[in-house]
Amino acid sequence: MKRFLRILVLALTLGPALALAGEPVNINTADAAALEQLKGIGPAKAKAIVDYRKQHGPFASPADLAKVPGIGEKTVAQLGSQITVGARNAAK
Template structure:
């Protein structure tokens, strides 16, 4: 039992930081933040910034496939590490505005 617990603790300590980290918002991140995503280096980070500047914000993380140098394999690798905005912000944006009564 002690051996099992030691193994479990060791596994927890060695777990990748990406699993515990908050996803990076690809619509607001700078190059350094994008590079913190495992699978995104300086060239891909710059390509994301260039694409975003030319085409505007990404509607979904799947739109990263439109960025030169990012393909299916990269999307599969980074999918859980990126987002297109904070969940609360997306929820608020999706909620229709209501007119207040005088």
């Protein structure tokens, strides 16, 4: 029983991180809550991404995320394969 509980706690703890690691977040469609799940993206940056997208339209590539005020190329590089802009990025 103790082993089962340990496995359950581990699964609940790592589950969201593992799910996120397997599926990139589409920065053109994700809401602020989904963007906040990305490492290095808190509430303020998530809101900035959504606001930028509303004003300027969809991102053409993940690198365009660096155009958002408060997000630099270093953050974009750290996000790496965790983000996508949709089907066009899937082949890359």
